[in-house]
Amino acid sequence: MSLWKNNSRRAWVWGVLTGLLFLGLGAVQGQFAVIWKKAVMICLECIGLG
Numbered sequence: 001m002s003l004w005k006n007n008s009r010r011a012w013v014w015g016v017l018t019g020l021l022f023l024g025l026g027a028v029q030g031q032f033a034v035i036w037k038k039a040v041m042i043c044l045e046c047i048g049l050g
Helices: 001-005 009-028 031-047
Strands: none
Touching: 009 031
């Protein structure tokens, strides 16, 4: 666990910003619709909420 204690707050901020950047890029490319469709199909078919 020393890895987490040795990293500075700045490294965490950069990691979060990088994650948000990639999340935004995926949304721009239309990946949100693909993930949403898969999630709906899981709810309707596997769990039986439909």
